[in-house]
Amino acid sequence: MSFLVGVALAVLLITFLIIIRLYVVVKNGSSYHPGAKGAVTVLVVAGSGGHTTEILRLMECLSEAYTPRHYVIADTDRMSEEKINTFESSKQHSKESQFTICRIPRSREVHQSWGSSVISTLNALRYSFPLVFRLRPDMVLCNGPGTCVPLCVAGLLLGILGMKKVLIVYVESVCRVETLSLTGKIIYCISDYFFVQWPSLRNIYPKSIFLGRIV
Numbered sequence: 001m002s003f004l005v006g007v008a009l010a011v012l013l014i015t016f017l018i019i020i021r022l023y024v025v026v027k028n029g030s031s032y033h034p035g036a037k038g039a040v041t042v043l044v045v046a047g048s049g050g051h052t053t054e055i056l057r058l059m060e061c062l063s064e065a066y067t068p069r070h071y072v073i074a075d076t077d078r079m080s081e082e083k084i085n086t087f088e089s090s091k092q093h094s095k096e097s098q099f100t101i102c103r104i105p106r107s108r109e110v111h112q113s114w115g116s117s118v119i120s121t122l123n124a125l126r127y128s129f130p131l132v133f134r135l136r137p138d139m140v141l142c143n144g145p146g147t148c149v150p151l152c153v154a155g156l157l158l159g160i161l162g163m164k165k166v167l168i169v170y171v172e173s174v175c176r177v178e179t180l181s182l183t184g185k186i187i188y189c190i191s192d193y194f195f196v197q198w199p200s201l202r203n204i205y206p207k208s209i210f211l212g213r214i215v
Contacts, residue, residue: 043070043137043155047145051173052080054215055143056087058171061214069099070135074106074147104128106147125150132158132166139167143215144183156190171195174213180205 044059046052052073059069069088073080081101088099104127105120124147132140132154140155142148148170155166168191172184177198180188188194194208202210 039068040066040139041068041070041135041137042066043072043132043135043140043151045140045142045145045148045151046071046073046077046080046084047143047147048074048077048080050175051143051145052083054171054173055141056083057215058141058143059087067098070137071099071101072131072147072151073101073103074145075103076106077103102131104131104147104150121146121150125153128154129157133163136164137166138164139169141169141171142183142187143171144173144181146183149183149186152187152190167192169193169195171215172197172201172208174198174215176201 042062044055046055071080071084073084084099084101105124128150132151136158137155140148140152142152152168152170155168159165168187170184170187170191170193172180172195174197176184176196178200180196180201184194188205188207194205195214196202196205196208196210197213197215199210202208
């Protein structure tokens, strides 16, 4: 019984946040421009394997204005931290550290059941809220790992509470040609900018932005 109550509360919370998000977007439009007053603090969600590779390719295109960079990885991810450190050390940054790596519980493991995924996602939310509220990024940048869902929800809540407007930018993986990933379908509703890399997806999802292959 308690499990069903937890699921119902999670669904109600997400629905409520989506409604508030739509209201804020309609009311304010795109008047917020991060970086207009200086550097842009970016929270980068890195998934394991291909997701990390793609997000780091995307980070290569960002200027030095995006600093500090806060990378968030799942606590069970053993490879992404090394890739991020290698990537950052290869760039010509100042001697002062301009990036951090944080860990939160994974929302959903590969082949994990949907029922248990709800519980693990709620657990990830419990860690995501204090992390995002502490870092207060200008932008959340992600490209598909389930770990980004609770972080985007936390960023959304930051704006709803009037503490800080956080842009949610999602780049769908290049391997998604005809349909969005599950994470993409969720984030599509609450994102500020949603990029796809195939024109077929642009035709299906009118809110999305197609600029060709960008990673």
